[in-house]
Amino acid sequence: MRLLRTLPTTRLVALSVTVVALFAAVAALAVAASGSGGSTPPPKPLADAVHDALAGPTVDGVTARVTFTNGMFPSGALLGNAGPVLMSGGSGRLWMTADGRGRIELQSDAGDAQIVWTPTDVTVYDASSNTAYHAALPASQPAAPGADTPPSLARVTDVLTQLGLHAVVSAAMPTNVGGAPAYSASLSPKHDGGLLGSVEVAWDAAHAVPLRVAVYAQGATAPVLALTTKDIAYGAVDNAAVDVKPPTNAKVVEIGSLTPNAGSTDGKHATAVTGLDAVQAAAGFPVTAPDALVGLPRKDVRLVGDGTSQTVVVTYGQGLGAIVVAERKATDAAGKGGMLGSLPTVSLDGTPAHELSTQLGTIVQWQKNGVATTLAGSVPTAAAEAAARELQ
Numbered sequence: 205m206r207l208l209r210t211l212p213t214t215r216l217v218a219l220s221v222t223v224v225a226l227f228a229a230v231a232a233l234a235v236a237a238s239g240s241g242g243s244t245p246p247p248k249p250l251a252d253a254v255h256d257a258l259a260g261p262t263v264d265g266v267t268a269r270v271t272f273t274n275g276m277f278p279s280g281a282l283l284g285n286a287g288p289v290l291m292s293g294g295s296g297r298l299w300m301t302a303d304g305r306g307r308i309e310l311q312s313d314a315g316d317a318q319i320v321w322t323p324t325d326v327t328v329y330d331a332s333s334n335t336a337y338h339a340a341l342p343a344s345q346p347a348a349p350g351a352d353t354p355p356s357l358a359r360v361t362d363v364l365t366q367l368g369l370h371a372v373v374s375a376a377m378p379t380n381v382g383g384a385p386a387y388s389a390s391l392s393p394k395h396d397g398g399l400l401g402s403v404e405v406a407w408d409a410a411h412a413v414p415l416r417v418a419v420y421a422q423g424a425t426a427p428v429l430a431l432t433t434k435d436i437a438y439g440a441v442d443n444a445a446v447d448v449k450p451p452t453n454a455k456v457v458e459i460g461s462l463t464p465n466a467g468s469t470d471g472k473h474a475t476a477v478t479g480l481d482a483v484q485a486a487a488g489f490p491v492t493a494p495d496a497l498v499g500l501p502r503k504d505v506r507l508v509g510d511g512t513s514q515t516v517v518v519t520y521g522q523g524l525g526a527i528v529v530a531e532r533k534a535t536d537a538a539g540k541g542g543m544l545g546s547l548p549t550v551s552l553d554g555t556p557a558h559e560l561s562t563q564l565g566t567i568v569q570w571q572k573n574g575v576a577t578t579l580a581g582s583v584p585t586a587a588a589e590a591a592a593r594e595l596q
Contacts, residue, residue, distance in 0.1 A: 242380035245387060245409040251361040253376035253387040257412035259354040265441035266300040266413055268382065268433035272310050276428045276562045298433060299445040307446045320448055329450040336450035337457050370394055381406050381415040382434030388416070396523025397422075398582025399564050411438065421563035428563045477507035483516055489533045489575055493518045497527055498591045520591075527581035527591055534576040552592050561585040568592045 294312030304323040315332030328337045371391040388406035406416035418430035500521035515532040557570035566588035
């Protein structure tokens with residue numbers, strides 16, 4: 205499809221990984237990956253398999269069926285108001301257009317969910333709670349002249365070489381996904397990978413359309429998060445299939461509105477507030493940001509958002525193994541645990557905190573001295589709790 209050709213090659217290589225990360229941010233969404241019988245393409249080197257798929261015939265749109273499970277969260281744990289279908293499983297359909305719009309509709313006995321996206325934003329609607337979670341997507345660069353032309357084999361080889369500096373990239377494995385001949389490959393971080401074991405991506409051998417994505421935790425043989433398709437059909441998709449909005453009475457939760465705090469008010473020359481001293485002066489609440497946290501050096505301090513949404517974000521370490529700490533002025537909702545308020549509590553040297561522990565990482569949230577703090581990292585629970593205690 206034309207969208208895949210106009211994206212830069214580096215974004216094409218990481219497209220499926222980005223889809224999984226996005227679903228995890230908005231609701232930790234996961235779709236079960238399972239192979240199916242059928243013909244497979246001939247063996248090829250990875251660069252050739254990627255190049256030949258990108259050079260294949262374009263398609264005007266994609267429709268398919270999907271199946272959905274989620275092995276990321278502890279049994280019975282729900283993240284705030286996110287409904288059961290987003291946390292446990294269901295099945296449904298997918299529609300994608302050539303211009304970057306799409307929709308996934310999922311059904312289960314516990315309620316339905318809709319995931320609708322455009323090149324600029326994504327909305328996840330949970331019918332069981334009548335709640336829509338909205339996130340803005342990073343702006344993409346305009347397509348360069350000639351972007352419709354598939355990248356050369358040399359360019360694909362160069363991108364894979366660069367990727368190999370940071371990850372162990374497997375060979376292309378011929379397979380079949382949902383009845384479509386496909387290739388799959390896996391990527392494993394070489395360093396700073398946190399609890400991530402690997403990411404597996406499968407794509408249509410003839411069209412370069414992502415067909416399956418699976419994320420594995422370290423040492424796991426079954427995917428924690430995964431997305432697969434079946435009954436795939438290519439052709440134009442009606443706008444009505446992707447232009448679906450939540451009910452007008454739905455509660456809307458903005459989860460992707462964190463933007464650099466402006467240093468000016470004209471909206472044209474925004475300057476991010478960065479550096480510990482500048483952030484402490486501008487935050488309006490006491491900031492806790494030691495030089496190191498559980499042995500990880502402080503790498504970045506910045507103030508994001510504006511008005512009542514101002515948040516200090518402090519990063520320790522680097523890569524996927526980093527720990528991120530978000531601090532903001534406490535509110536009544538924060539005092540009740542915010543989105544994690546329904547989860548069990550732990551004690552941080554006498555301070556009660558809510559904790560979400562998964563195979564891919566841990567989130568700890570607490571309130572103290574008028575500041576609500578959320579700590580997140582792809583680290584074991586013990587490491588996250590130790591880091592939280594160092595911030596007390």
